Amino acid sequence: MVLPNFLIFLVFIIIPFFYGTIISFADWKGIGKINFIGLGNYFELFSDSGFWDSLLRTTKFALCSLPFIIILPLFFAVMLTKNLKGKYIFRTIFYWPSMISYIVVGIAFRFIFGDSTGVINYLLQLFGLPKFSVMTNTTGAFWILILANLWFSTGSTMVIFMSGITNISPTYYEAAEVDGATSRQQFFKITLPLLKPTLFLVLILSLIGLFKAYGMVMQLTSGGPGDATKFVVQNIYDTAFKRFRLGYASAQSLVTTLILAILTILQFKANKGGEVNDK
Amino acid sequence: MTNKIKKRKKVSVFAYLVLIAFSVLFLFPITWLILSSFKGYIELFKYPPTLLPESFSPVNYIDAFEKGNWLRYFGNTTIVTVFSTILCVSISVMGGYAFAKYKFKGDNFLFLVFISTLMLPLEVLMIPIFLVIKKVGFYDSLLGLIIPPAATPFGIFLVRQYYLSVPSEYMDSARIDGASEFRIFRSIMLPAGKSVMSCLAIFSALWRWNDYLWPLLVIRNTDKYTVQIALSNFSGQYNVDWQTILAMSVVTMVPMLIVFLIFQKQIINGMSMAGLKE
Numbered sequence: 216m217v218l219p220n221f222l223i224f225l226v227f228i229i230i231p232f233f234y235g236t237i238i239s240f241a242d243w244k245g246i247g248k249i250n251f252i253g254l255g256n257y258f259e260l261f262s263d264s265g266f267w268d269s270l271l272r273t274t275k276f277a278l279c280s281l282p283f284i285i286i287l288p289l290f291f292a293v294m295l296t297k298n299l300k301g302k303y304i305f306r307t308i309f310y311w312p313s314m315i316s317y318i319v320v321g322i323a324f325r326f327i328f329g330d331s332t333g334v335i336n337y338l339l340q341l342f343g344l345p346k347f348s349v350m351t352n353t354t355g356a357f358w359i360l361i362l363a364n365l366w367f368s369t370g371s372t373m374v375i376f377m378s379g380i381t382n383i384s385p386t387y388y389e390a391a392e393v394d395g396a397t398s399r400q401q402f403f404k405i406t407l408p409l410l411k412p413t414l415f416l417v418l419i420l421s422l423i424g425l426f427k428a429y430g431m432v433m434q435l436t437s438g439g440p441g442d443a444t445k446f447v448v449q450n451i452y453d454t455a456f457k458r459f460r461l462g463y464a465s466a467q468s469l470v471t472t473l474i475l476a477i478l479t480i481l482q483f484k485a486n487k488g489g490e491v492n493d494k
Numbered sequence: 495m496t497n498k499i500k501k502r503k504k505v506s507v508f509a510y511l512v513l514i515a516f517s518v519l520f521l522f523p524i525t526w527l528i529l530s531s532f533k534g535y536i537e538l539f540k541y542p543p544t545l546l547p548e549s550f551s552p553v554n555y556i557d558a559f560e561k562g563n564w565l566r567y568f569g570n571t572t573i574v575t576v577f578s579t580i581l582c583v584s585i586s587v588m589g590g591y592a593f594a595k596y597k598f599k600g601d602n603f604l605f606l607v608f609i610s611t612l613m614l615p616l617e618v619l620m621i622p623i624f625l626v627i628k629k630v631g632f633y634d635s636l637l638g639l640i641i642p643p644a645a646t647p648f649g650i651f652l653v654r655q656y657y658l659s660v661p662s663e664y665m666d667s668a669r670i671d672g673a674s675e676f677r678i679f680r681s682i683m684l685p686a687g688k689s690v691m692s693c694l695a696i697f698s699a700l701w702r703w704n705d706y707l708w709p710l711l712v713i714r715n716t717d718k719y720t721v722q723i724a725l726s727n728f729s730g731q732y733n734v735d736w737q738t739i740l741a742m743s744v745v746t747m748v749p750m751l752i753v754f755l756i757f758q759k760q761i762i763n764g765m766s767m768a769g770l771k772e
Contacts, residue, residue, distance in 0.1 A: 216592035217604065220585040223645035226630065227623060228611055235622035245625075291516075294509055308517045310762065314750045315524070316704030318722045319743045322729060323523040326530065326740065334526060334543050366523065374762050419613070427615035430706040434726055448617045455621045468618045479613060 239465035245455075249462075256466035266467055268442070269450035270474075276446065277425040280361045284421055285414075288369045292376035293402060310370035317367075321434025324363040328355075353443040356436045360444055363431060368424065372417055379413030380406060415486045419479055426475055447471055524747070531555070531740040538736060554741040563716070564724070564742055571703060571720040571746075574639045579698040582644040583691050590653025591683060595662060605654070608647045616707060624711045638712035639720065643702065649694050652764070656690035657683070693764040696757050700750060721746050 239257075242250045260266055291309055295302045312320070327335050336346045346352070387405045396404070407414075429448040432438065438445035451471070455464035530538060531554055532547040558564055592598070593605050616623070623642070632638030660683070668678045709723040719727070721742065729739045754761060 216588040216596075220589040220645045220650060221604065223585070223641060224608065224611075224647075227626060227642040227645070228614075228619070229607070231619055231622035231626050232614075234625060235619060238622070238625075287516075291513075294513060299506070299509070305513050305517060306762070307758065308520050311751075311754060312520065312524070314700060314704075314754050314761075315747060316706065316722050318704075318706055318726050319746060322725065322739060322743050323527045325729075326736065327523055327526055337541070337543055366520065369520075423613060423615055427617040429617050430710075430726070434729070451618065452620065455624075461621055461625070464621050468621060471618050472614065475613075475615070475618075 235465045235468055238462045239469050241462040242460075243462040244459045245461045252462075256463045257470075259463065260466050260470060266447075266450060269445050269447045270471070272444065273426055273428075273446040276357070276360065276428070276444075277422060279357075280364055280425055281418075281421060283361065283365050284368050284372060284425075285417060287365065288372035288417075289376050291369065291373045292380055293406065295373070296377055296380045306373075309373055312367040313370035315367060317430035318434050320363055320367050321431045324359060324366075325435050328359050351440055353440055356440060356444050360428075360432060360435060363435060364425070364428065367431075368421070372421065375417055375420075376410070376413060379410050383409045411486070415482065419482055422478060422482075423475060426471070527740060528744055531737075531744045535737060554737040555745070558738040558741050562724075562728075562738060563719075564721075564745075566717065567719045567721045567724045568745070570636060570718060571722075574636055574705075574720060575699050575702040578640040578644050578702045579695050581640065582646060582649055582698040583695050585645060586649030586653050586694055587684070587687060587691060589650045591657050591679065591687070593650065593654040594657035594660075595665065595683075605650075608650050612647045612651065620707065620711055627712055633712060634714045634718060635712070636718060639702075639705070639708050643705065643708055644698075646698070646701075649698070652694055653687070653690055656687060660686055689760075692757075693760045696753060696761055697764060699753065700761075703746070703750060 238249065240251055240253060240255075242252045242255065291305070295306050295309075299305075315323075327333055330336065330346075330351070339346060346355075383406065387409075388401060391401050391405060427448055428446055429452070432444060432446055432449065436444045438449050447467075451464050451467045454460050454467060529545065529547060532550050532552070533544070534548075534551065534553065537544060537548055593601060627633055627638050627642070632641070664682050664686075665678050668682060673681075704722060705720070706722045706726065709720045710726075713719060713723060716724075725739060725742060725746070728735065
């Protein structure tokens with residue numbers, strides 16, 4: 216019964232994984248002979264500033280995004296699991312952007328932040344603030360991407376936090392209430408420590424989500440201005456399908472996967488360490 | 495005590511204001527997109543911009559469908575969404591059920607293989623996937639958008655977790671009554687799995703409808719474009735036909751909005767189970 220699923224899975228995920236590993240040791244244009252060059256691609260990768268720059272940019276993008284895409288959904292989740300009137304309406308409003316495709320998210324933000332079409336720049340000028348453009352301003356493009364990512368990722372993260380919070384036994388809060396703890400104390404002494412496993416899950420999922428950012432970035436900035444927002448997936452795509460260096464692109468893929476795996480494992484370790492300290 | 499209650503009230507008024515402010519910010523991009531899609535060419539680039547369209551005219555929508563091949567793109571997307579979802583639900587139910595209820599050789603190992611790829615972003619695997627798709631003959635064919643993405647580890651995981659919570663005693667008593675394993679699956683377990691199946695169907699439909707990466711890898715010919723790839727390719731870096739792009743963006747959102755409003759509960763519950771946006 217597992218067979219149909221496994222077959223498709225084998226052909227389109229597992230075989231590509233090993234296939235990619237094999238051609239990462241070759242110099243290959245996608246057609247013609249596969250010319251194995253041993254570790255050549257990896258040596259080249261080591262001194263390829265284009266690749267490392269894109270990785271660095273992605274890391275910067277991830278690190279600048281992380282605080283926002285965790286704190287804002289956490290705040291919403293805490294608020295909306297309380298006995299608050301209209302919480303279902305709020306929940307719908309914050310969740311709904313998660314249902315929109317990366318492409319339309321990109322289109323929407325490009326439209327409102329655009330130079331000639333952008334309502335945001337009009338509003339900024341109205342208040343005497345400087346313009347904030349996707350096309351010409353490096354910092355602007357970078358932060359608009361962070362904003363767009365925050366906008367659509369908040370809903371799903373919020374929902375994960377909400378299910379984590381509702382799983383916390385209400386007896387803790389009742390006891391705290393009796394002892395006269397303020398809601399701030401309750402949050403820092405009860406909610407946050409007990410939410411640790413959820414927080415950890417969110418951290419991993421968010422980090423992976425940020426590292427694979429592609430569709431939205433392409434739509435919003437196309438990696439520009441210049442190469443300012445050219446992230447690692449775009450770099451891999453360009454190497455493979457614009458410069459037709461499939462072996463080299465595969466080596467880049469593999470290194471990126473490895474870095475992601477190491478990050479996930481490190482977070483696992485850090486999380487375990489945290490649990491031990493609590494005891 | 496009264497002092498405390500007062501203080502709490504104050505906090506909640508403040509919280510309300512913050513939540514309302516954020517709601518406005520969260521609603522703004524799409525509201526603006528929808529309003530703008532009803533503006534004519536001149537009004538679209540008018541300075542200062544208008545909030546409400548001068549005349550709510552559907553001309554952008556009509557023009558887009560007349561000028562472009564959008565009916566076709568929507569048709570392709572619908573075909574892919576429907577068939578891939580049917581396939582995804584069928585194979586995930588079979589697989590997840592087997593993992594939950596039967597012991598077989600290597601089951602734990604196999605399950606681990608599935609689950610470990612949950613964390614593996616497809617984006618970084620796209621080159622070898624592209625090469626395999628070419629080899630299998632799915633290149634530039636809608637089959638390449640229907641079959642490969644149907645085997646999602648999320649589906650297997652979701653269904654397995656669900657069937658673990660369905661007691662196996664039902665199966666035992668049915669076996670004593672002489673029912674075959676297939677019959678047990680068909681008449682007991684399949685009906686019992688309705689809720690998880692609908693949850694998975696919603697997610698699969700959402701992912702396929704919004705998908706960008708698979709069409710980007712598989713499709714070359716414009717006749718086979720899905721809506722997302724058409725939107726993306728027809729709004730290049732410069733010279734964007736905003737009237738068409740805005741109108742068609744709104745049209746792609748409508749089915750998902752309807753699905754969301756009907757199945758909000760299932761979507762949010764399912765999301766909290768796995769927390770994935772593909």
